[in-house]
Amino acid sequence: MPFMKGRAPIRRTLNYLNAGKLVLKDRIKIFSVAYNIFGENNSGAKDFVFWYLPQIQYKNPDVQVATLKNLTPSPFIKCYLDDGKKILIDIDNKSKEEILQHLLNTVGKSRDVLKAEAVAAEKKDNPANFGVGCERPCICEVYGQVPCPGVVPLPKFMRGKYKNQNA
């Protein structure tokens, strides 16, 4: 896709995608929107798909996002959970902002949860960290680093016992 081509190319910019507010709860695995392209009561759903669906997809890479166009008498959102349950959200005759706000209140993660998750993600964010509480307890586990001398003896040229033998 070329950068500034098509309708509302701002939807494909990283800033716009990152600005999405809706992060779905972990138990939601599929997010499907059914809507029609005609009718006054569908305009909100249509705009929602046009403006907010890219953000939702970007923010929820592990969620399948599906749209069902012109297959329904009235627009709705259906979320499928990991335990096989479903939740149906009627979005008939609602504007896209109202729909998004309602989704934030119901299927989206709350602000506190998001903040806590961000903090948790930041801690182990740096892959260079090693030691207690990090992803790896010792740098010697990294490929290409010198193994701990307790596990594998150092090469002889590094050991004083042999290095200074002829000194």
Next chain:
Amino acid sequence: MISHNALLKRTWPVIVQYAEAHRKPRWVPVAKSKIYRIPKRPEITEEERIELLRVNNNYKTQMRAIRRFYHEEMIKEKSTRESSSSEMSQKLEADDWQRCVEINDKWNAQVALEREERRKKELAKMEEYALARMEAKDRELKERIEKASQEIRKQKELSKTFITPENLDAAIDHALANPVDYNFAIDLQGNQYLGRESPAIPPKHKTTPKAV
């Protein structure tokens, strides 16, 4: 540590004391005089060996038991702590979800109500439109019928003057009796000037051609 040079340049005798490990540095090789020395293996009698083996085995077994005990205890403690916290969080999550579902149900009910109202309004509008159209159609049909009947009446009026086989002879007689001469002149006022075959009529008198 004080450098060698500083020590040499000193004005007052100083005594520097520091403790060192009393052994050769690790990188110093085996002393020349000890290269071929083979230390004597310790001599242990058979009884002592068996006794030491027993004692050592006992020690190792007991230590292993203690270690395992503490290890298992730690694991148990950890698992209970985790499960309790996860249970708590699960319950919290379920409560939260329940709350969200309730909010959603309320929203859905509200939307359904609004939709019903909208549908009713739309239906009423459609009915009105259909009625208006039907009325217009009726009116048009009526007008057409009216027009047609008028036409029929007019034609009936006219049919009295039609020439039929019954009154054909009479019509011929009438035509022969009243010959019409179209060979006339006309002036700017529309006055006809008959002549030649028909008797001349004074110019002021207007005559119209008779329809046959």
